[in-house]
Amino acid sequence: xxxxxxxxxxxxxxxxxxxxxxxxxxxxxxxxxxxxxxxxxxxxxxxxxxxxxxxxxxxxxxxxxxxxxxxxxxxxxxxxxxxxxxxxxxxxxxxxxxxxxxxxxxxxxxxxxxxxxxxxxxxxxxxxxxxxxxxxxxxxxxxxxxxxxxxxxxxxxxxxxxxxxxxxxxxxxxxxxxxxxxxxxxxxxxxxxxxxxxxxxxxxxxxxxxxxxxxxxxxxxxxxxxxxxxxxxxxxxxxxxxxxxxxxxxxxxxxxxxxxxxxxxxxxxxxxxxxxxxxxxxxxxxxxxxxxxxxxxxxxxxxxxxxxxxxxxxxxxxxxxxxxxxxxxxxxxxxxxxxxxxxxxxxxxxxxxxxxxxxxxxxxxxxxxxxxxxxxxxxxxxxxxxxxxxxxxxxxxxxxxxxxxxxxxxxxxxxxxxxxxxxxxxxxxxxxxxxxxxxxxxxxxxxxxxxxxxxxxxxxxxxxxxxxxxxxxxxxxxxxxxxxxxxxxxxxxxxxxxxxxxxxxxxxxxxxxxxxxxxxxxxxxxxxxxxxxxxxxxxxxxxxxxxxxxxxxxxxxxxxxxxxxxxxxxxxxxxxxxxxxxxxxxxxxxxxxxxxxxxxxxxxxxxxxxxxxxxxxxxxxxxxxxxxxxxxxxxxxxxxxxxxxxxxxxxxxxxxxxxxxxxxxxxxxxxxxxxxxxxxxxxxxxxxxxxxxxxxxxxxxxxxxxxxxxxxxxxxxxxxxxxxxxxxxxxxxxxxxxxxxxxxxxxxxxxxxxxxxxxxxxxxxxxxxxx
Amino acid sequence: xxxxxxxxxxxxxxxxxxxxxxxxxxxxxxxxxxxxxxxxxxxxxxxxxxxxxxxxx
Numbered sequence: 001x002x003x004x005x006x007x008x009x010x011x012x013x014x015x016x017x018x019x020x021x022x023x024x025x026x027x028x029x030x031x032x033x034x035x036x037x038x039x040x041x042x043x044x045x046x047x048x049x050x051x052x053x054x055x056x057x058x059x060x061x062x063x064x065x066x067x068x069x070x071x072x073x074x075x076x077x078x079x080x081x082x083x084x085x086x087x088x089x090x091x092x093x094x095x096x097x098x099x100x101x102x103x104x105x106x107x108x109x110x111x112x113x114x115x116x117x118x119x120x121x122x123x124x125x126x127x128x129x130x131x132x133x134x135x136x137x138x139x140x141x142x143x144x145x146x147x148x149x150x151x152x153x154x155x156x157x158x159x160x161x162x163x164x165x166x167x168x169x170x171x172x173x174x175x176x177x178x179x180x181x182x183x184x185x186x187x188x189x190x191x192x193x194x195x196x197x198x199x200x201x202x203x204x205x206x207x208x209x210x211x212x213x214x215x216x217x218x219x220x221x222x223x224x225x226x227x228x229x230x231x232x233x234x235x236x237x238x239x240x241x242x243x244x245x246x247x248x249x250x251x252x253x254x255x256x257x258x259x260x261x262x263x264x265x266x267x268x269x270x271x272x273x274x275x276x277x278x279x280x281x282x283x284x285x286x287x288x289x290x291x292x293x294x295x296x297x298x299x300x301x302x303x304x305x306x307x308x309x310x311x312x313x314x315x316x317x318x319x320x321x322x323x324x325x326x327x328x329x330x331x332x333x334x335x336x337x338x339x340x341x342x343x344x345x346x347x348x349x350x351x352x353x354x355x356x357x358x359x360x361x362x363x364x365x366x367x368x369x370x371x372x373x374x375x376x377x378x379x380x381x382x383x384x385x386x387x388x389x390x391x392x393x394x395x396x397x398x399x400x401x402x403x404x405x406x407x408x409x410x411x412x413x414x415x416x417x418x419x420x421x422x423x424x425x426x427x428x429x430x431x432x433x434x435x436x437x438x439x440x441x442x443x444x445x446x447x448x449x450x451x452x453x454x455x456x457x458x459x460x461x462x463x464x465x466x467x468x469x470x471x472x473x474x475x476x477x478x479x480x481x482x483x484x485x486x487x488x489x490x491x492x493x494x495x496x497x498x499x500x501x502x503x504x505x506x507x508x509x510x511x512x513x514x515x516x517x518x519x520x521x522x523x524x525x526x527x528x529x530x531x532x533x534x535x536x537x538x539x540x541x542x543x544x545x546x547x548x549x550x551x552x553x554x555x556x557x558x559x560x561x562x563x564x565x566x567x568x569x570x571x572x573x574x575x576x577x578x579x580x581x582x583x584x585x586x587x588x589x590x591x592x593x594x595x596x597x598x599x600x601x602x603x604x605x606x607x608x609x610x611x612x613x614x615x616x617x618x619x620x621x622x623x624x625x626x627x628x629x630x631x632x633x634x635x636x637x638x639x640x641x642x643x644x645x646x647x648x649x650x651x652x653x654x655x656x657x658x659x660x661x662x663x664x665x666x667x668x669x670x671x672x673x674x675x676x677x678x679x680x681x682x683x684x685x686x687x688x689x690x691x692x693x694x695x696x697x698x699x700x701x702x703x704x705x706x707x708x709x710x711x712x713x714x715x716x717x718x719x720x721x722x723x724x725x726x727x728x729x730x731x732x733x734x735x736x737x738x739x740x741x742x743x744x745x746x747x748x749x750x751x752x753x754x755x756x757x758x759x760x761x762x763x764x765x766x767x768x769x770x771x
Numbered sequence: 772x773x774x775x776x777x778x779x780x781x782x783x784x785x786x787x788x789x790x791x792x793x794x795x796x797x798x799x800x801x802x803x804x805x806x807x808x809x810x811x812x813x814x815x816x817x818x819x820x821x822x823x824x825x826x827x828x
Contacts, residue, residue, distance in 0.1 A: 171810075174806075174807070174810075174811055175811040198800055201799055201800050201803040203807055243784065243785060243788060243801075245785075245798065245800040245801060245804070246800060246804075413790060414783065414786050416790060417786035417787065417789040417790040417805075418786065418805055418809055420789050420790065420792075420794060420797060421786075421789050421797060421801060421802040421804075421805035421806070422802070422805060422806065422809065422810070423794065424794055424795075424797040424799075424802045425799075425802040425803065425805070425806045425810075428799050428802060428803075439794065440793070440794050440795040443793050443794055443795070444793070447793070450794070464809065464810055467806060467810045468810055642809075675808070675809065676782055676783055676786075
């Protein structure tokens, strides 16, 4: 036996993860469960469920500890037994008790681990309100899962868990879905388990070795000395070959530790474990996994009702987990892969008479798995084609404030991939439509036409709307895309569309206007040289595409081009209404003429005054979406995060338009970069005081503002050199805003290393102007 | 910092695959990855808690 849990091992230290057992019973009777089926049987004498008083006391202890150690983040895992045995109202009350004191002193990350069988919209709504992310246990395909994960009557839980996962994938709850936890049984087919898990589209999967000790070794079928390594290697090879379609924490950890990084897990690697369990009655315990060692193994004898977290942190079994490799057995310390393995899971080291001072009972498997994983990864990387990771200097290019055509072209390609994926996802969510079938059939012989249409900036805005709202009414938009692609390909098609407030848009081709502003189902036939729209009451609108001009019911796409610049005026697509300002309705020729003149003059100004900004704008800006003018005459312009390549603006003169084009396209460039790279911690609650807004701004908004205002400062700096009388004052103002916000951004601590680098390069550019 | 930084090998690689794949054959898991990043941006790539998976049941 190890030393008594009450032993102290020195001073207190911070703990940041707390597993709260909110219910002590489970509605499944899995025969591999360590809570009920392994050595420790203390569940029988513990409270069935955590009371509000215990939850409040626990949260106060956690808050007090977080405040004392100034913890920037505390993680609480809502756990059981089965936490969903609390009804939704009960869970709501308990989580409220947990959140209140902790959130008063620090940030709180809440996760729940569940078997999922009771998950319902009512639970989903509670968890969504409290921003609790959900991990679900699933052991693979039906055969694998139901081998162990059964109800007391012997029936399997597979169907109920899959129903829960389907609900978690719906738009209402998708952001709750944290991942899957799969306990390995080497009798299951690793390929089938992998495929079943992948089919659930989890953000991440973790594989758990079944809990075992030297006293109770794991199942080892005859003929393979290291069956767990063999089983996991099959999945590792398949996962690499598939392009790592989901995160698998065990493999991510092995890849990371092979490069000297952290494992992100306590199963492998030398990460310190700063975690404690709080039981239903308030008892502090060690990690659940040690329940597998012996009866009473996790007990500490301390409780939230009587002891602080600091007192728990001093206990030897808790403190020893802080020592990493130094706390391992002599055998482990001399092992060549100790940095990647670090003795495996603490509980698996137990041996009567030696406590936890042994290598893992899985030692042989872990050694083979680590060596094999390292080798397979090396071979895969050597064989793989170089990944399209973009121009080596993409961050430098954008951070410089400009971006050459190659960089912007590459970002544009990534944005197109994003749009294609989102369109495919709308069909995955809402089902196939005639528009989709037409579009995909067209792509077989006319991929270029489909690609051209999908490059329309508002396709993504439409898809994001479909995925966020879950409303399938807008799906016939795909029919408009298909018809547009058919026109480009000169191929006859007929498909469903929707008249949306009197409009049917064929992006990049033109817009049909129904005589009344109705919303109704319709059908469109695209023949070479002709469009025929059949709407309610059999009314038909016909368009002769051989005639270039507009008609009352037809507006062909209008392009403005000059000196290598080219944009399309978008005044028809309903999906364009994503800029926060009211879009202008269909423009007449006079209004388009105004845009033509303003743009031509603005482009000339950019070419002469701001030539470094011109390549990115020429390569990336493809659509202008006119806005209704501001009644008070103020400038209006915006860039939509989900419409890369477009810019909206109210009519404005050439000099202002030149500044506005530069300013707004900065947002587009940085937005595209942020789609691909994390420059800041999205969890950060930091708010930044900035010069250009009265209210403080979140990190991403401040970063966007700095990037765009730095460019505007640059514009006025250049104009100052041309003796523009307004320029010195305006330059000073934008420069000050930029410099102050850069300093504030750096002080938040919310920038990732990549973000730090990006902001550093921006700062260097701005600093170079002073000299 | 608790963000797993998106790097080329965990996002841009799949995007390149998507761009080369016909719409109909885009794999749901690839699309799902993009959906999570773009549509559910606020929750994307939050690192799963160590403790969340330390205890199965």
